[in-house]
Every structure is written in structure tokens, then in C-alpha cells.
Amino acid sequence: MPEHRLKALTPLAQARPVITTVGRITIAENPDVALASLAQRRGREADFTQRAEALLGFALPAPGHAVQGGDWGAIWTGPGQWFLEAPFASHEDIAAMVKNAVTDAGSVTEQTDAWVRFDVTGRNATEMFERLSAIDIHRMQAGQATRSLIEHLGCYVICREAGSRYSVLGMRSAAASLHHALVQAAEAVA
Amino acid sequence: MIINHPLLGPRDSQEFTYLGDASLIDRPDWQAPDAVDQFHDYLYLRDNPAGEHRELWFHEQGDRSWLVVTRNVVTHEILNVELASDVARSRGRSK
Amino acid sequence: MTANQMSGEMNAVFTPSDSQGSQKTTVNRLAGGQIDRSRRLRFTFDGKGYLAHPGDTLASALLANGVRLMGRSFKYHRPRGVISSGSEEPNALVELRSGARREPNTRATVIEMFDGLEATSQNRWPSLSFDAMGVNDLLSPFFAAGFYYKTFMWPKAFWEKLYEPIIRRAAGLGSLSMEADPDAYDKGFLHCDLLVVGAGPSGLAAALTAGRSGARVILADEDFRLGGRLNAETLAVGDQSGADWAAATVAELASMPNVRLMTRTTIIGAFDHGIYGALERVSDHLAVTPKGKVRQTLWRIYSKRALVCAGAIERPIAFVNNDRPGIMMAGALRAYANRWAATPGHRVAVFTNNDDGLRTVADLRAKGVQIAAVIDSRPDAPALSGVEHLRGAMVIDAKGRLGLSSIVVRTASGDTRTIPCDALGVSGGWNPNVGLTCHHRSRPVWNDGIAAFVPGNDLPAGMTVAGAAVGHLTTAAALRTGAEGAAAALADIGHSAALPDLPRAEDDAPRLTPLWYVPHKKGRAWVDPQNDVTVKDVKLAHQEGYRSVEHLKRYTTLGMATDQGKTSNVTGLAVMAAMTGQTIQQTGTTIYRPPYTPVPIAAFAGRSAKEDFRPKRLTPSHKWATEQGAVFVEVGMWMRAQWFPKPGETTWRQSVDREVLATRGSVGICDVTTLGKIDVQGTDAAEFLNRIYANPFAKLGVGKVRYGIMLREDGMVMDDGTAARLAEDHFVVTTTTANAVGVYRHMEYCRQCLWPDMDVQLISTTEAWAQFSVAGPNARKLLQKIVDQDISNEALPYMGCAEVTVMGGLRARIFRISFSGELAYEIAVPTRYGDGLIRAMADAAKEFGGVVYGTEALGVMRIEKGHAAGNELNGTTTALNLGMAGMVNKKKDAIGSTLSEREGLNQPDALNLVGFRPVSKDALMSAGSHFINAGAEANAANDQGYMTSVAWSPNLGHYVGLGFLKNGANRKGERLRAVCPVKDLETEVEVVSAHFIDPEGERLRA
Known part of the structure; x- marks a missing residue:
């Protein structure tokens, strides 16, 4: 990306990401991931799949799943639709990069700043999620991802490591409220 | 209530919003000679069965699929859940 | 146990340093029990200090300290004591804690003792032993069933101003602190294969069976010690006491990672599709909720199957003055003696119609408590030795206003005897605890064998019942049906569980001859002590024509108090049945509804309170x-x-x-x-927008933006905004802030349900x-x-x-x-x-x-x-109303365009959006005003439309308004009355163009 003169703020409106540790749980704001949504065009499914796999190096995940490989990650978000993630520093213009790869076989929309991402780690993270979401968190395996209600907001929960490492994607504008809810739940089980 | 999403399995109804009778899929032809009457009936006339009812639910806080839920409104038993797009196609809707 | 042992016990508890200058004696503390005598806890009741031990409840500690009088009744302010040892308690309601944490109507039987506990009796003034409102008791003839309806009917205006305040002062329970609740509450979500409700013998056997099979199990019990009646009885289970077997089983369950034990957790309701509500009292047993922690958590439990092992609740026999403090359930008497080593008195009588009541006699004797007499209504009861056993006798009266001093007994021969005693245990049999089984409107069925209602056949899907809750009133049957019930429930979901080797236990079903109330001509025999409903009230309701149980309930208020009639409903039905000559089954029951026990509103709110009400x-x-x-x-x-x-x-x-x-x-x-922003892409994106918007979008050029209006299918305007075409197959649609969610939902509906084969992809980019x-x-x-x-x-x-x-x-x-x-x-x-x-x-x-x-x-x-x-x-407004009728393109299919043509929406006098200015430049205008023609009366018939928006225009130096006016487009220059009766404001206004500034739009294009 060319240099420009605007400074970025994290979703929690800070210059640097906020990392909160409560008991054994760490809640880390992570603005260093670029996100784009990728949707397949009707009638172009085969071409779409082939082009997406060529970009990512792996097959797009099935409903309820997420895949990670190299720089790229993919999360199923709806029928025929995925979120792709990649490091922000190298992929700030992720939408253009993905669009170049899938051409008119897919629709691509920049989503990087539509979401706040919190990475939650800790051996008792499951106890915290029990207080936040109806997801059966104890049965969630690494590579599973789903969207459900947390703090009245539709949030994606991605299991990175069963029982101890999760990412939560929530509406960026509500980052402070979501963070507050996560911290309170962590305190309740600390 | 729990709605057994065809792609995602059992989900709490809190994730959904309700629209109404699944007959809303059968939108009339705007060029029919009696289109105004047909649209009137389509929009305002509903069966109110004490039993099985087909309803449109939107997985608003989930994957944003519209679903057709067949539900017994007396017992609350949910008998079938389908993707609304599949139902729409099976009822002849296309573009 | 002897009196010496008892006093030895007291000596062990009290050292001189304990007394702190005040006389504190746990005069009614027995030996044994499941309390931790190594630690002492201090508490106060009505300001007076007492001592207790960990393991006590407030009720057990008060009894141990010789306190029988714990409250006053709702209506008549009758002195009352505790009658049960569980959550069914109707009488012993207190205000717990003080200041902002004061909690009214808390049952002393379920308050777990902590050091520093403060409790206050309620519904009395100036003191519990002398209550001025006790005068209500003397006026009782005026307060019979339906008294509200009869006495306070007329004139209507008196109700709010006079009657209601008086009733509220005279009758009532505890009061709120009126301060903000300082505690936090959580909500949570749990999943399991099998939810076991209740951890008595059947629940423990069920959890053991399911837990050992590897199934995901939740075992929830409202008590802080798991075991249910096993902790209250002396009956052996295998080679152990029931309490020891329970403790060993709980220890094994606690070691299983697939089993979640939830103590202090009440299952409050059965909801659709295997969802159960559970209230966990996380910190109620602590003096203060620890920082960062919550007081209570409301859990939503998603279960594949549920086994209700909720036990049974003992029921009283109504007789005259059966509400004297010291009269309680026989099962509760021995629970206090066995589990809490407490007794309400040292000379105790028992009144029973069944064998189970006789267990109380044996257990109290074993604890060294003197049995004054056993009054057994059955002439053919098995004879007891070593105590006076009056078979075929009944208690016909009780004496002692602030505490029982004697009972009056009519013997089999018809003689009347007065028997001094300071406590009386009453057993009328046991009612299976069917509440949860009825939450989906299943009606329980009558079982003559135990003379009680048992769960019906149409239970909530996925629910089964075991143990005493289904009418198996022996320990062996409870264990067996619990284990079998768990195995069957799991088999139903394809999970096999082996039955454990269950220990031997007593299996003698108690024999019972039903007796609901002792016939009397004078005096009052209480059925529902919390709402002060007597046998006479039920009879009166019947005489006055209330034949349906639902009407009986509402007319007498039977079962409508905070205890929801757990000890009283069946007795009330039995009295009603006797009146009508029907069976109890024919009389039927009222509907049981959630919650099983009271739940604070704060728990339903959870974290969504105060500034965190919503994100x-x-x-x-x-x-x-x-x-x-x-x-x-x-x-x-x-x-x-x-x-x-x-x-x-x-x-x-x-x-x-x-x-x-x-x-x-x-x-x-x-x-x-x-403002909502929705990304619309795909080869059909332009055609899609053409159908979503009433005006055309197909030919919008790339790099161009167009204003559009979206209609609902009924022809009303849903939203407006712009769509920008970034590429042939790529648009960005904007919505109003308020409708962003609804418009997106609508667009997905159109895409998925109406035109599923269109090549369109949507996502919010707001x-x-x-x-x-x-x-x-x-x-x-x-x-x-x-x-x-x-x-x-x-x-x-x-x-x-x-x-x-x-x-x-x-x-x-x-x-x-x-x-x-x-x-x-x-x-x-x-x-x-x-x-x-x-x-x-x-x-x-x-x-x-x-x-x-x-x-x-x-x-x-x-x-x-x-x-x-x-x-x-x-x-409620159409494109025509808004002056945008020309935008609705008739040459294409678009949502709402067909019905926008309806005759009724296109009348010549349809409302048009126009501008208004005050005729007098300084005059105020108000949104919400209605327009009335000059000279016409301001009434609905003369209504010409209404003002929607008003602002002060600093550019023009007067107020400007927008509003809908009948045929307004053709009325420019007309003067009207803008009338706002709500604000008592009327302004003369002139109809003008809505475009107050730059009507030609030259600035936009500059």
C-alpha cells in the first residue's frame, strides 16, 4: 500500500491493541488481520471453487467450519459465502487481491474493518463462553466456526484449539460493549 | 424453541426472526389481468390452522438463511426444516 | 439420646466467650446431624443475636435456638412458624439482609446460614409477638373468600384512593429496599444428553447410571447438600446410612468429567424442545457477593432427555387452628431432627393418617425427644409400643397463640382430651412433585393407591419421571426407577447404559387412609396458610357457585401465593371434591406454570441491566x-x-x-x-435492484448514484436511500439508520424466497x-x-x-x-x-x-x-403521499408497485407532503399537530392531516414544518389551524412548498 498520512485506531479506539488478562483468560484485540467476504456466482461454481483453491492452497470449508493454511484462513459464513483472512500488514488490500484471483466467478467485499476480532485464550475459556453464547462450546473442535448471539450481537466464534483458544468476531462499532461483556464473563469464572 | 437448521443443526430460536406464512413464497405474477386481486389475497388472506403450519424464519444472527419451518402450532413440535431457496425452486420460482 | 447428652451438646457449643454478655442458648439443638459443629456462625433475627453452624438453614437455626414464631400471615396477621423443611414453605417468609441487598419474602427453609446473616420478620407492626394488624384476625368474618370483590366493589372511584391503600397496608408480605440492586447476575447456556432434576435417591441413581455410561449429564438440585430425603431419613441404604451413601455417590459423580453437579440450582421450568430454565444461587450463601462474581446465574439448559426426580411433598391435614407455630409436617420434623439436629420442642405429638408419619415418632424418640402422643386417624393402624398411640383419633383444635401449648384430641370413643405439647407433626400423605411435568399443560392423573396425583401420560417431549415424583414412595423403588429411567432415556437417544448394582433399601410402601380435613362446625382450619384460605372459604366458594377449580383458585386465592400452593392445592381440591360429591380426579387441578419457585427479575435481566441494557x-x-x-x-x-x-x-x-x-x-x-450500507453484486444485481426499488435502476450508469424508494408489498414506503453503481455487477445501497437491519432482511428474503436463481450476492458493509x-x-x-x-x-x-x-x-x-x-x-x-x-x-x-x-x-x-x-x-405513507408517485414505475415488476395502485390509496383527497410556516413569524409550531380548516371545529371529523416534522430555521428566522395534508399539493397559500391538544397549542399556518431552501436545487449542482 502507498504511504498516506492517516493514523489507524483499533476497534477499541486505541493506537495499540488492547490485551486484557483476567485470571487464566486472556482477551486480545487483534486488528492485524485483513478480512474479505467471498461469495460464489450462480452458475460459476466449478470455476469459482478452482480459482479460490488456487489462491488459498486448500479447499473452502463446509458449513460450520473454518480452515487455516499458510497466510490464509477461510470461514464458512453462509450458503455459498466465506470470509477469507490474511495478515493485514501484507494484505491490507485483501478485497482487490481476492477479486483478482476469482475474477467474475465470485463476488468480493472488503470486511476488514467491519469487525472487531478478540482472540480468547485460557484453559477455562469454555466456562467463559458458557456465559456468553448458546453454542455448545465444549463440543466445538478446532476448525469449527459458527455465528451466534453474544451480548445481543451476531458474532462468529472460531475454535482454534478445542478448550483453550478461540476467536470472536463481532460488529466493530460495538467493540467496547463486546469487550466489556467478555471481560465480565471472564471475571465471573476467574 | 430449537430449530434444526438444515446446514448447521439445532439452533436456539433466539438467533432467528419470524416473518409469517410460507405461502409468501408464492408471489403472484404482476402482469396477470387480476394482479391487484391476486396480490391482495396473497398479502392479506391466511389460513390459521390449529396444527401444522409452514412458516418463514430468518437465521438473522446466524448464516442469514431463510428457512421454511413446518411446525405444529398446538404442540410446538417442529416437523421439518428446509432452506427457503430450495422450497422456492420446488414451487417453480426462479428469477 | 438423653437429656444429658443434649445438655452436653449445648456445653460443647457454648463456651463463656461465646455469650458476649447476652444469653444465647441453642436449647433445641439435638445430637448428630449434618452440621459442622467445629465452626460457629452468628446471625440475627429481628435484631436479636443467635448462633448457628455451617450446614444450618435459617429455619433449622431458629428452631435450634427455640424460636418457633417466624412470621405473620398475609391477610389475618396470624402468628406463624415454619411448617416444612424445603422450598415448598408457605409460612416462614422473612426479609433477608439489610440495605440495598434486602430481599423480601425469602423462605427461611432454604436460606443457607452464613456468618453475619441478618433476617427480619415481615408483615407485623410494631413487633412479631405484638402486631397491631392482628385485629384483622378478629374481623375475619369480613375477610372471607372473595372479600375484595364483595367489600370493595362500589363506588369505583374509592378503589384506587381508599380501598387499595388500606388493603396494601393491612395485608401483604415483605417490602422492597427501593434501592438499586448492587449485585450482578449472569445468564448461561449448558448442553447435555440427560438432565436429572433432583438429587434424591432416584436422581443420584439416575446420574450414576448415566454418568458411568459416559453420557453428558447434568444433575441439578435446589439444596446445597445433595441427597434429598436420604439426608433427612435414618433409613439404611446397603450397609450405610442413606446420607453416607448419598455422599459417596456424589463423590463418585464429582470425579466424572462428563457429569456436571449443580447444587443450589432450581430447575424453574420446562420449555419447548428439551430446554429447561435453571436458577443457580451462586453467592446467596455468602455474606456478600465476591467482587467480579455474580449473585445468581440463570441457565438455559439444552437437554436431549430429562428425567424428573423431584420427589414428593408432604401434605397437611386441615383442622381447627392448625396454623399455630410449632405445628409442622411430620416429615419436616424428622428432617430437622436428623439432618439439622434441631427440634421445635421437647414434647412432641404426631398426627397422621399413614405409616410414614410413624417414622417421625421413631426418629424423634431415637433423638431423645419425648413423644406426647401419636394421634392416628386410622382405627386399624399398626399399634406402636412405648408411646401413647391413639388410633381412630383426630386433632380437633390447637392452643397457644404465639406457639403451640396443647392440642385437643377427639378419641375413637368420642372423648375429648387435651394433650400438652410444644410441637405437632402432621402427615396427610405425600404428593408427588408433578409441577415440572405439567408445564406443557399435561394434567396429572389420580392414583388411588397413594391417594395422590401422579404425572399424566402427555409429558413434555423428552421428559420422563422416576422415584417419588411418579409415586414410588420407597427408597428401593426410587433407586431402581431412577437407574432404569436414566438407562431408558439414554437408550432413546441411542446411548446404552448398564444398570448399576444398586444397594438394598427399604421397600415398604406406606399404607394410608385418606383424611384431608377434620370436620368442624366452628373455627378455622387452614388449607393455604400463606394466603389465609380455610376449609370454610373453599366451602363458601362452592356455595356461591364457583364449580371450576380455576374459579375456586381465583375467588379464594388458594395456591396463588409465593409458594404457589405446593402444600395446599391438593387439599383444597379434596375439600372441593367432598362438596361436589365428585372424585378428586373429576374435580381436576389448576395449571402449573413456571417458575417452580420465585426468580428475581434481576436474574431474567442478567447482565443486560442499567448502562449495559443493550450494547x-x-x-x-x-x-x-x-x-x-x-x-x-x-x-x-x-x-x-x-x-x-x-x-x-x-x-x-x-x-x-x-x-x-x-x-x-x-x-x-x-x-x-x-446509515446502512449493503453491498450488492452479481450479474443480476441491476435487475435485482430494479425489483427492490419502485423506481428504475437497471440503466443507472457506472459511476453514478441514484435516489430510490423501496415499497413494502402493500404499497407503503418502507425506506429510502441511494444506490451507487461501482461496476456493471456491483452496487452499494444505502438505507436509513433505523431501517438498516430490516432492509437487509427484506433483500435477503427477496433473493432467497422470491427469486432464488438470480445471480445476486449481498453483504452488509455498514x-x-x-x-x-x-x-x-x-x-x-x-x-x-x-x-x-x-x-x-x-x-x-x-x-x-x-x-x-x-x-x-x-x-x-x-x-x-x-x-x-x-x-x-x-x-x-x-x-x-x-x-x-x-x-x-x-x-x-x-x-x-x-x-x-x-x-x-x-x-x-x-x-x-x-x-x-x-x-x-x-x-403508513405511500409514494403518492410523499409526492413521489411519479417514481413508481409501472412498466416493471417491483415489490409493492401492484398494490400501490389500489383505489383506496389513490383518492383525490389523499394526503400530500407539503410545507408549513406560521402566519405570524414568531409563532411556535409543533409536530403532531393536526390541521383543521379555518373556522371549522377542531374534531376528528374535520381532520385535514397532521404535522410530522418541525424545526427552527435559523436561515429563515421562523419555524418550518413538514406535514401531510389532504390534497395538499393543490392547497398552497391556504391558511389552516394547526391544533395540538396535547400541548394545548394552536397556530395559524400557511401551506407552502416543502422546499424552504433552494427550491430549484441550484446549490446541489454547483
Whole structure:
């Protein structure tokens, strides 16, 4: 990306990401991931799949799943639709990069700043999620991802490591409220 | 209530919003000679069965699929859940 | 056990240092029990200090301290004591704690003792032993069933002013602290294969069976010690006491990772599809909720199967003055003796109609308590030795106002005897605890074998019942049916579980001869002690024609108190049945509803209380706006800057006027990120929008923006906004802030349900972009300092859009659209740079005397310009009403276009949106006013329409208004009355064009 003169703020409106540790749980704001949504065009499914796999190096995940490989990650978000993630520093213009790869076989929309991402780690993270979401968190395996209600907001929960490492994607504008809810739940089980 | 999403399995109804009778899929032809009457009936006339009812639910806080839920409104038993797009196609809707 | 052992026990408890100068004696503390005598806890009741041990409840500790009088009844202020040892307690309600944490109507039987506990009796004045309102008891003839309806019927106006305040003062329970609750509450979600409700013998056997099979099990019990009646009985289980077997089983269950033990957790309701509500009292047993922790958690449990092992509740036999403090359930008497080593007295009588009552006799004797007599209503009862066993006798009266002193017994031979005693245990049999099984309107069925209701056959899907809750009243049957019930429930979901080797236990079903109440001509025999309903009240209701149990309940208030009639309902039905000559089954039951026991409203709210009631959405400029001292307004979940006060401005109008004048005079910036933005892509995207919008979109050129209106299918306007075409197959649609969610839902509905084969993909991008409106004659000059590319009128004409870069290379989007009527743009950058952009633009604006403005100035300018917004797009208005009928294209299919042609929506006198100004320049106008023709009376028949929006126009120096007026488009220049009866305001107004500013739109295109 060319240099420009605007400074970025994290979703929690800070210059640097906020990392909160409560008991054994760490809640880390992570603005260093670029996100784009990728949707397949009707009638172009085969071409779409082939082009997406060529970009990512792996097959797009099935409903309820997420895949990670190299720089790229993919999360199923709806029928025929995925979120792709990649490091922000190298992929700030992720939408253009993905669009170049899938051409008119897919629709691509920049989503990087539509979401706040919190990475939650800790051996008792499951106890915290029990207080936040109806997801059966104890049965969630690494590579599973789903969207459900947390703090009245539709949030994606991605299991990175069963029982101890999760990412939560929530509406960026509500980052402070979501963070507050996560911290309170962590305190309740600390 | 729990709605057994065809792609995602059992989900709490809190994730959904309700629209109404699944007959809303059968939108009339705007060029029919009696289109105004047909649209009137389509929009305002509903069966109110004490039993099985087909309803449109939107997985608003989930994957944003519209679903057709067949539900017994007396017992609350949910008998079938389908993707609304599949139902729409099976009822002849296309573009 | 002897009296010596008892006094030895007291000596062990009390050392001189304990007394602290006051006389404290646990006179009624027995030996044994499941209390921790190594630790002492101090508590107060009505200000007096007492001692207790860990393991005590408030009720057991009060009894151990010789306190029998614990409260006053609701209506008659009768002195009352505890009658049960569980959550069914109707009488012993107290106010727990003090200050903001004061909790009224708390059952002493379920209050777990902690050091420093404070409790106060309620519904008495000035003191529990002397209560002035006890006069109600003497006036009881006036307070019989239905007294509210009869006495306080007329005149109607007296109800609110006179009767209700008097009743509320005289009758009632505890009172609220009226302070904010200082504690936090959680909600949570749990999943399991099998939920076991209740941890008595059947629940423990069920959990053991399921747990050992590897199934995911939740075992919940409202008590703080698991085991249920096993902890209250002396019956052996295998080679152990029941309590020891329970403890060993709990230990094994606790070691299983697949089993979750939930103590202090009440299953409050059975909901659809295997969902159960559970209230966990996380910190109620502690003096103060620890920091960061919650007082209670309301769990939503998703179960594949549920096994209800909720046990049974003992029922009383009604007789005259059966509410004296010291009269309690026989099972509760021995529970206090066995589990809590406490007794209400040292000379105790037992009144029973069944064998189970005789267990109390044996257990109390074993604890060294003297048995005054056993009154057994069955002439053929098995004879007891070593005590006076009066078979075929009944208790006909009880003496002792503040505490039982004697009972009057009519013997089999008809003699009357007075027997001194300080406590009486009563057993009328056991009612299976069927509450949860009825939450989906299943009706229980009568079982003659145990003379009680048992669960019916149409239970909630996935629920089965075991143990005493289904009518198996022996320990062996409870264990067996619990284990079998768990195995069967799991087999139902394809999971096999082996039955454990269950220990031997007693298996003698208690024999019972039903007796509901002792016949009497005089006096009052209580059925529902909390609501003060007597046998006579039930009879009276019947005499007055109340034949349905539902009517009986509401007329007498039987079972309508905080205990929901757990000890009284079946007895009430039996009395009713006796009146009608019907069976109890024919009489039927009322409906059981959640919650099983009271739940604080705060627990239902959980974390969503006070400032956390709902999440807040903050705009990208929020931090900057806060630094500027902006005043914020809630718009849905959004917090938007309403205006930006400057030093010296004392009213909001000064700030807003300045922002409007500066914008129209130079340039103003406004954060418009909150408007919904929906990305629409695909080869059919243009055709899709053509059908979503009433006006055509198919031919919109790339790089162009068009204003559009969306209709509902009924022809009413749903929303308005713009769509920008970024590429042949790519649009960005904007919605109003309020309708962003609804419009997106509607578009997905159209895409998936109506035209499933269209190649269209949708996603919200509202949050991805920080978007600012820049408006005013200097807007271009300002933006040219920000945008890297040429944005001259030629490069970016009115209603054009482009992808550009700003501030030396950051990707951005620019749209030349206007809401204010000025030369205006909207500029968008990725949200993380929104804060940087507002700072850069606010700096750049200084050169021009520009401002950043809030939603108030935004509103003023759109009213001045005559743009419709939420007040006009109110769900009842059509395109024709809004003056946009021409936009509804009849040559294409679009949602709502067909029904917008309905005759009724197209009458000559249809409402039209027009402008209004006060005839007298200084006059006030008010939104919500209705228009009345000059000279006509202000009534509904003469209604000509209504004012929707009003603002002070600093540009024009008077108020300006928008409103809907019948045939308004053709009434310009007419003078009308704008009448607002709510504000008692009337203004003479003139009908004018809605476009107060720049009606030709020259500024927009400059």
C-alpha cells in the first residue's frame, strides 16, 4: 500500500491493541488481520471453487467450519459465502487481491474493518463462553466456526484449539460493549 | 424453541426472526389481468390452522438463511426444516 | 439420646466467650446431624443475636435456638412458624439482609446460614409477638373468600384512593429496599444428553447410571447438600446410612468429567424442545457477593432427555387452628431432627393418617425427644409400643397463640382430651412433585393407591419421571426407577447404559387412609396458610357457585401465593371434591406454570441491566466527538453526536443554529457512518435492484448514484436511500439508520424466497467504512485538500461516485449526494482511519470557518430542504403521499408497485407532503399537530392531516414544518389551524412548498 498520512485506531479506539488478562483468560484485540467476504456466482461454481483453491492452497470449508493454511484462513459464513483472512500488514488490500484471483466467478467485499476480532485464550475459556453464547462450546473442535448471539450481537466464534483458544468476531462499532461483556464473563469464572 | 437448521443443526430460536406464512413464497405474477386481486389475497388472506403450519424464519444472527419451518402450532413440535431457496425452486420460482 | 447428652451438646457449643454478655442458648439443638459443629456462625433475627453452624438453614437455626414464631400471615396477621423443611414453605417468609441487598419474602427453609446473616420478620407492626394488624384476625368474618370483590366493589372511584391503600397496608408480605440492586447476575447456556432434576435417591441413581455410561449429564438440585430425603431419613441404604451413601455417590459423580453437579440450582421450568430454565444461587450463601462474581446465574439448559426426580411433598391435614407455630409436617420434623439436629420442642405429638408419619415418632424418640402422643386417624393402624398411640383419633383444635401449648384430641370413643405439647407433626400423605411435568399443560392423573396425583401420560417431549415424583414412595423403588429411567432415556437417544448394582433399601410402601380435613362446625382450619384460605372459604366458594377449580383458585386465592400452593392445592381440591360429591380426579387441578419457585427479575435481566441494557454502537468519530464535548443521542443502538457545544453557548439551539448557518454559509461535516450500507453484486444485481426499488435502476450508469424508494408489498414506503453503481455487477445501497437491519432482511428474503436463481450476492458493509458527509458551498474546496484526485464539477458531477485515494494514497470512496440541499459529498475510508479523517477534515475546515455538525443540525437542514425522513416514512405513507408517485414505475415488476395502485390509496383527497410556516413569524409550531380548516371545529371529523416534522430555521428566522395534508399539493397559500391538544397549542399556518431552501436545487449542482 502507498504511504498516506492517516493514523489507524483499533476497534477499541486505541493506537495499540488492547490485551486484557483476567485470571487464566486472556482477551486480545487483534486488528492485524485483513478480512474479505467471498461469495460464489450462480452458475460459476466449478470455476469459482478452482480459482479460490488456487489462491488459498486448500479447499473452502463446509458449513460450520473454518480452515487455516499458510497466510490464509477461510470461514464458512453462509450458503455459498466465506470470509477469507490474511495478515493485514501484507494484505491490507485483501478485497482487490481476492477479486483478482476469482475474477467474475465470485463476488468480493472488503470486511476488514467491519469487525472487531478478540482472540480468547485460557484453559477455562469454555466456562467463559458458557456465559456468553448458546453454542455448545465444549463440543466445538478446532476448525469449527459458527455465528451466534453474544451480548445481543451476531458474532462468529472460531475454535482454534478445542478448550483453550478461540476467536470472536463481532460488529466493530460495538467493540467496547463486546469487550466489556467478555471481560465480565471472564471475571465471573476467574 | 430449537430449530434444526438444515446446514448447521439445532439452533436456539433466539438467533432467528419470524416473518409469517410460507405461502409468501408464492408471489403472484404482476402482469396477470387480476394482479391487484391476486396480490391482495396473497398479502392479506391466511389460513390459521390449529396444527401444522409452514412458516418463514430468518437465521438473522446466524448464516442469514431463510428457512421454511413446518411446525405444529398446538404442540410446538417442529416437523421439518428446509432452506427457503430450495422450497422456492420446488414451487417453480426462479428469477 | 438423653437429656444429658443434649445438655452436653449445648456445653460443647457454648463456651463463656461465646455469650458476649447476652444469653444465647441453642436449647433445641439435638445430637448428630449434618452440621459442622467445629465452626460457629452468628446471625440475627429481628435484631436479636443467635448462633448457628455451617450446614444450618435459617429455619433449622431458629428452631435450634427455640424460636418457633417466624412470621405473620398475609391477610389475618396470624402468628406463624415454619411448617416444612424445603422450598415448598408457605409460612416462614422473612426479609433477608439489610440495605440495598434486602430481599423480601425469602423462605427461611432454604436460606443457607452464613456468618453475619441478618433476617427480619415481615408483615407485623410494631413487633412479631405484638402486631397491631392482628385485629384483622378478629374481623375475619369480613375477610372471607372473595372479600375484595364483595367489600370493595362500589363506588369505583374509592378503589384506587381508599380501598387499595388500606388493603396494601393491612395485608401483604415483605417490602422492597427501593434501592438499586448492587449485585450482578449472569445468564448461561449448558448442553447435555440427560438432565436429572433432583438429587434424591432416584436422581443420584439416575446420574450414576448415566454418568458411568459416559453420557453428558447434568444433575441439578435446589439444596446445597445433595441427597434429598436420604439426608433427612435414618433409613439404611446397603450397609450405610442413606446420607453416607448419598455422599459417596456424589463423590463418585464429582470425579466424572462428563457429569456436571449443580447444587443450589432450581430447575424453574420446562420449555419447548428439551430446554429447561435453571436458577443457580451462586453467592446467596455468602455474606456478600465476591467482587467480579455474580449473585445468581440463570441457565438455559439444552437437554436431549430429562428425567424428573423431584420427589414428593408432604401434605397437611386441615383442622381447627392448625396454623399455630410449632405445628409442622411430620416429615419436616424428622428432617430437622436428623439432618439439622434441631427440634421445635421437647414434647412432641404426631398426627397422621399413614405409616410414614410413624417414622417421625421413631426418629424423634431415637433423638431423645419425648413423644406426647401419636394421634392416628386410622382405627386399624399398626399399634406402636412405648408411646401413647391413639388410633381412630383426630386433632380437633390447637392452643397457644404465639406457639403451640396443647392440642385437643377427639378419641375413637368420642372423648375429648387435651394433650400438652410444644410441637405437632402432621402427615396427610405425600404428593408427588408433578409441577415440572405439567408445564406443557399435561394434567396429572389420580392414583388411588397413594391417594395422590401422579404425572399424566402427555409429558413434555423428552421428559420422563422416576422415584417419588411418579409415586414410588420407597427408597428401593426410587433407586431402581431412577437407574432404569436414566438407562431408558439414554437408550432413546441411542446411548446404552448398564444398570448399576444398586444397594438394598427399604421397600415398604406406606399404607394410608385418606383424611384431608377434620370436620368442624366452628373455627378455622387452614388449607393455604400463606394466603389465609380455610376449609370454610373453599366451602363458601362452592356455595356461591364457583364449580371450576380455576374459579375456586381465583375467588379464594388458594395456591396463588409465593409458594404457589405446593402444600395446599391438593387439599383444597379434596375439600372441593367432598362438596361436589365428585372424585378428586373429576374435580381436576389448576395449571402449573413456571417458575417452580420465585426468580428475581434481576436474574431474567442478567447482565443486560442499567448502562449495559443493550450494547452501544460507536461511530468512527466517537472518540474525537467526545474530546470536543459533543452531546450524544441514542439512535437505536448507535450513539450519535447530537450537537457540539462551543464555549459560551448555553442552550442547544445556539449550538444547532451555529452549525446550520456555518454549513449553509461555508461547510459542515457530519458522521453518517450509521446509515446502512449493503453491498450488492452479481450479474443480476441491476435487475435485482430494479425489483427492490419502485423506481428504475437497471440503466443507472457506472459511476453514478441514484435516489430510490423501496415499497413494502402493500404499497407503503418502507425506506429510502441511494444506490451507487461501482461496476456493471456491483452496487452499494444505502438505507436509513433505523431501517438498516430490516432492509437487509427484506433483500435477503427477496433473493432467497422470491427469486432464488438470480445471480445476486449481498453483504452488509455498514461497519467497514467510516463515512462522512461534507456539505456547503465550500465543501469541494475542503475536500480537495483531502482527496488526491480531481473532484471538480466536471470530474465528479452531481450524483456521481468514484473510487479515489485520500491523504496521500489511502483507498476511499466518494459520492456526490446531498441530504442538506447544499453542494455535498459523502467520503468513506476504511473504518480504522475514520478517526484520522475526521481530525484531518476538521483541521482543514478551520480555514473556511466550517464546522462539524450533529444530528440536530442534520435534521434542521433536511426539514428546510423538504426531505422526508423517519417521521414521514412512518409505515403508513405511500409514494403518492410523499409526492413521489411519479417514481413508481409501472412498466416493471417491483415489490409493492401492484398494490400501490389500489383505489383506496389513490383518492383525490389523499394526503400530500407539503410545507408549513406560521402566519405570524414568531409563532411556535409543533409536530403532531393536526390541521383543521379555518373556522371549522377542531374534531376528528374535520381532520385535514397532521404535522410530522418541525424545526427552527435559523436561515429563515421562523419555524418550518413538514406535514401531510389532504390534497395538499393543490392547497398552497391556504391558511389552516394547526391544533395540538396535547400541548394545548394552536397556530395559524400557511401551506407552502416543502422546499424552504433552494427550491430549484441550484446549490446541489454547483
